[in-house]
Amino acid sequence: xxxxxxLIPLDNVDPALVEALLxxxxxxxxxxxTAYKLREGVDWxxxxxxxxxxxxxxxxxxxxxxxxxxxxxxxxxxPLILVGPVAVAPEAQGLGYGxxxxxxxxxxxxxxxPLPQVMIGDPEYYGRFWGFTAEPTRGWTLPGPWxxxxxxxxxxxxxxxPREGTLGPWRx
Numbered sequence: 001x002x003x004x005x006x007l008i009p010l011d012n013v014d015p016a017l018v019e020a021l022l023x024x025x026x027x028x029x030x031x032x033x034t035a036y037k038l039r040e041g042v043d044w045x046x047x048x049x050x051x052x053x054x055x056x057x058x059x060x061x062x063x064x065x066x067x068x069x070x071x072x073x074x075x076x077x078x079p080l081i082l083v084g085p086v087a088v089a090p091e092a093q094g095l096g097y098g099x100x101x102x103x104x105x106x107x108x109x110x111x112x113x114p115l116p117q118v119m120i121g122d123p124e125y126y127g128r129f130w131g132f133t134a135e136p137t138r139g140w141t142l143p144g145p146w147x148x149x150x151x152x153x154x155x156x157x158x159x160x161x162p163r164e165g166t167l168g169p170w171r172x
Contacts, residue, residue, distance in 0.1 A: 004055035005097060007104050010044070010062055013051045017059050025087035034144030035120050038082055039066040042169045048081065050104045052088075052097045060092040063101035067170035068118065070140060072162040079170050080153075081109075083119040099129065106130060106154075116155035118167065126152055139164035 010018065022030060030036070044064040052061035063086045069077040083105060088097045106117065119132060126132035132152035140151060143166070155161060 005060075005100060006053045007050045007100065008053060009046060010049035010051045010064065011046045013059060013062070018051070018062055021059055021062055021089060022085065022087050024089055026085065030085075034142050034146050035082075035084065037143040038068055038167055038169065040169055042067055042171065045081070048105050048108050050101055050108075052101055054092065059089075061086075061088040061097040061101050063087075063098075063105045065105055065117075067172075068167060069170040070118075070162055070165040070167050072165040077170065078160070078162055078165070079115055079172075080167075081115050081117045083117050084121065086121075102126075102130060114156065116153055116161060118151070118153045120146060120150050121152055123149055123152055126154075130154060136161045136163075141166045143168055 044066050048065035050063050051059055054060045064084065066082040067079065068082040069079050071077050083102070086098050086101055109115075109117075117132075118137070119126065121132070123132065123134055132154045134149050134152050136153050136155075136158050137151040138148065142151065151167075153161065
């Protein structure tokens with residue numbers, strides 16, 4: 001990173017600023033993506049969602065985590081945490097802000113009982129730095145189009161993951 005970076009809880013940031021950053025990072029068409037269907041009707045998790053503020057106090061990045069569940073063929077819902085979007089302002093990409101946000105979100109998980117984390121992303125990047133893999137997700141389906149090799153999961157105990165199921169919002 002080339003300048004000072006401060007991470008703060010995302011709920012301390014004006015939601016309009018977050019939406020503007022997401023539009024800049026992913027374009028307004030982002031709302032049509034399958035990831036939006038996965039979190040439809042639920043709120044992001046404040047304890048796992050962060051904002052990156054640069055040395056001049058500008059919002060340069062955000063990460064949001066969401067409650068989702070994998071519903072197995074018998075109808076049982078297995079709660080997971082959806083990681084993302086990880087958004088970095090176009091002019092700040094490549095400076096390590098996204099990596100810092102990912103590390104903060106994953107580091108905020110309760111180590112006594114961490115839920116498995118799932119995301120849609122680059123398997124080489126997220127696998128190398130944080131241990132995400134597409135191996136356990138091969139029998140999973142999503143409510144929209146997706147590239148199966150990009151549906152990634154991270155867990156300390158893969159045996160808890162159903163081999164088959166449909167991923168969607170978690171409503172307890």
